[in-house]
Structure formats: structure tokens, C-alpha cells
Amino acid sequence: MAQAHASNFKNPVVKWIDSRLPIFTMMHHEYNEYPMPKNVNYLWAFGAIAGIMLVIMIATGLVLAMQYAANTTIAFDSVERIMRDVNYGWLLRYVHANGASFFFIAVYIHMFRGLYYGSYKAPRELLWIIGVVIFLLMMATAFMGYVLPWGQMSFWGATVITNLFSAFPLIGDPIVTWLWGGFSVDNPTLNRFFALHFLLPFVIFAVVILHTAALHVSGSNNPLGIDAKGPQDTVPFNPYVTIKDLFATVVFMIVFAVFVFFMPNYLGHPDNYIPANPLVTPAHIVPEWYFLPFYAILRAIPDKLGGVLAMFGAIAVLVILPWLDTSKVRSCKFRPIYRQFFWVLALDALVLGYAGSQPAEGTWLLIAQIGTAYYFFHFLILLPILGKLERPLPMPASISEPVLKGGGRIAAGAHAKPMEKA
């Protein structure tokens, strides 16, 4: 006899569906009841904001794809037609282009939140790694998307980045020819980039579902880095977090709207309004701002293969981060020494970003090299050593304890253990 799920819903239609496919029970459990630590700050809203940006990118991308032509002879003109002739085409294009930047802003804040509060530490290692996978997919999607308007930066950025793979001995050149579908970036390249750019966001969507699922297994982290001990430490997701995230999203959208409506080309490069010319290289080839730190690392190493390995390595260290950090304490709130190095890392990211925008010579090249050296030092040397040497600050017994006098303790005499791992 086949079993149905015992559904608790009253509405007969909902109950019928839910007993056969418990999506309503699932949604209620994951987004209504889900216990969220009550002390999370607004940095916790950026995951939701990133998810909303993904939906906006897919929606605008879809209607843009209805009007765009992925052929080198007409691609640039098709984008100008969208801007001039298509109803609200200018709006959809600017939302999509600036949306990419804001998607990265949200994700970078989200990642730095994870770094500061130790959200990558046990039992959330896989959650963190899945996040790095999403980041990589975003970078691939954004790179290919930027090629599509077929401006000068589109073409030459594509040429530079695809040429990177020729650094690999023996297999390098065949790989590059395979990527190009020809002997240089040309129509076959543009066509396949369009197909892949259309596909990857849906892959990102699926991986985001895995990311959220992994999160809901361990539960959310919080600024203290201490596990929630019971219902006294948490609030139900709805209405507390839904409203908080909604408010954060509104503020984020206001900033987004300022860019879309008042400075829509500020984050872009004017050279991309020049149609691609394979015979003329722009004076300074730069990627979009969100790639600049990695671009700086790439050019900091004088060796071609070395630069490529360093750039990929910069993301690879993020994957192994949960094992690099040896500290038993999650949150930087209780790590007085490491906390300062966190800010050095943040500054380093900004400095590398700026260095990436400058020609790779003279002072800025030196700065990029120092920045690259610090980046790898921070992850590969500092984190493993400091975790063992640092003396953490005393931590409260629970999330509620510092707020409610005498509250938050389940058993009398219970103390916080310095080791806050599940």
C-alpha cells in the first residue's frame, strides 16, 4: 500500500497536493518556522539580496535575449536597437548591466561576512565550498555576458582571458583553439558564449538551492559565532527575517536605482561603446570592476603560467579555507588579533582592485605584487598559525545570555565551552 505524507494543512486542495508532494510543508518548515538566531545583523540580509538579484538578472536577461542577435555582424547594432527602439529596452539593458555589478556587490559583502564571522567553519564547510562554486559560475557568466555586446572591451577582454589557457604547456594551444572555435575570437566564439551565458544562470539557480539546503541543515550562523541553544535564542524566519530582509532589499534597490537611472554607465568602460575591431587594441584593456583584484594578481606574477596559476589559486585558497583556519573560535568578535588582519585583507582586496585598473608597470605593479603576496600570506600562513597562537576573548554562555540577565541558560551552572563546534 503506497504511503502519503500526513499533511497538516486545512485547505483541501493544498492538503491533497501536499500529501502527494510536500512542497507546502517544506516551504512552511524552511521559510516560515525556520529558527533564525535572533542576534543576526543586516550583513545577514545579503544572501537573500543576492538571490533576488539572480532572479532580476534572469528576468531581464530573458527579455533581452528575445531582442539580441548573437552574430558578429549585427550584435552591437542589436544592443543599440534594444536601447533605442525596444519598449523599455534602455531600462532592461541598464538593469541587466548594472544588475551584474550589484549582484557582485551583494555577493562580496556576503562573502566578507562569512570570513569575519567564521561562517565557513565546521559544520558549514560544504556550505562555504558550494558558495565558492556559485562565485566561480558567476564569474564565468559575467565574463561571457560582457562579450555579447561585441564592443572593443568585449572583444579584447575575451581575447586576453581566453589566451590565458595557452599558458599551459602542450595542451594550452589546442584548448584555446577549441574555446575559440577558430583561430581567434570570432563569430563561433560569440555564438557559444551566448548559449553558455543563457545556460549558466539556471545552473547557478540550482546550486543556490543546494547552498540554501546545506545552510538549513546546520542552521544560520550569527555575529557571536555561538550555536543557538534553544528557542530562546531564535526567532521564526517569518515574520522577523522576511521583513528585515525586505527592508534591507529596499535600501539596496534604492542604491541600485541611483545607478540605473542617474549614472548607468559609471561602472562600465566607454571603450565598449566602440564596435569591436580585431585590428585595433585599446590602450588599456581592463575587465569590469568585480574582476579587478584577480586581474591584478594575474599581472603581478612576471611569468605567464605563474600568473594564471596565481589567479586561479586565489580562488582555490577559498575552497580550502575551512581547513586553513585552525582557530577554535568562529567569530572575529572574540578574536582580537585576527580581527585586525581581517581588515588588512579587506583593504588588500580594495588595493588589488585599484591596482588591477592601472597599467601593470612601475609603482602600481609593485603594489599589486605586495598585495598578492599579502593575500596568499593571509590565507596560507597567517590563518593556520594564528589560530593556534591567538588567545580568544571570553565568550558568553549563549546568544541570549548577554541580553537577558540570567536568561538563556537551559541548565543551571552551564558554561560556554571555548570550543564552539557541534
Next chain:
Amino acid sequence: MAETTHPSGTGAHAAPGGDGASRRDFLYLATGAVGAVGVAAAAWPFIDSMNPAADTLALASIEVDLAPVAEGQAITVTWRGKPVFVRHRTAKEIEEAKAVNLAELRDPAPDDKRAQKPEWLVVVGVCTHLGCVPLGQKPTDPKGEYDGWFCPCHGSHYDTAGRIRKGPAPANLVVPQYAFLSDNRIRLG
């Protein structure tokens, strides 16, 4: 450890119903309404972007020069992606069109409703049966039994006013919106 999840003491508020639960209902309803307006406003650009763009709309109206079309000749122009037959009718063709008994027609229409000036017939060259382009524009084409057009797909016959006379088509060839700009020039659409 009793924590209330909503503030007490809202009874004094002059909300509809006057008590806390009703105020919440009002707030939910108001928020929902504003949210619905927001969703509609956000959705509109996406939906409207699929409507014809400015370049398509620009071709929605074309001008046709009639001077090169001699009496007895016909030209086909492309308008909104469809063929439009412009025939400079001979006196005999006009006579044939006017002489028809309207009661015999499947889709009755007097000739003066079909042509603004009797010597110029402008009709959309798409058979009203299933959409083929009828023959009859070229001198070598079969014109059917009524001297107009003949659709080879399923055998519809149209007369010199583009009216259906025989065959499966249910309606006359469509007369599009057009206007004479001068004796020899029309604007179509």
C-alpha cells in the same frame, strides 16, 4: 520567560474594528495592495518590451507611388510583412465589379465600399481561407473564373473587387486602411 511577539496596548488606536487583530488585518491588506501595485509596475516594462518596437512600428505605415502602374497592370507591395495587391483596374473590370448582384455574394460588399477610387483596388493578398497568396498579379497568372484572383491552394476564386465568389474561403480579400495623399500616391496603414 514570557515574551510577547506583538506589542500590547494597541486597543486605544482608532483602527477599523478598534482592536489589535483588526489593525493587523488592515496593515496586511494595505501592504498587500501596495505590493500588488508594485508588482504590476515592475512587470509592465518586461511585458511591454515584447510589443512591437519603434523600428517595427515605423514600417507599419508605407507610401506607395501609383504613377508607374498603367491601366490593367498590378503591383504587389510588402506591408507589415504581408503582400498587398494594388491593381489599376480597367473600365471593363470596374463594370464587372459593379454589375454583381450583392445577394449572390458569400460576403456581400458593394464595389464602392471596396475601392475609394474605382480605378484603384487595394487589397491584402492573403487568401481568407488558410493564408496562401492568390495568383492573378502577373498577366500570365490564372485569374480564376471571375477575372480577379485565383488561390491555387484550395481553389478559391476572387472577383475584380477582391470578393470571394467560389471556393472554400469565407470572406473577401481584406481592404487595408489606406488614404490618397495625391492622385498618384497612397499611404498604406
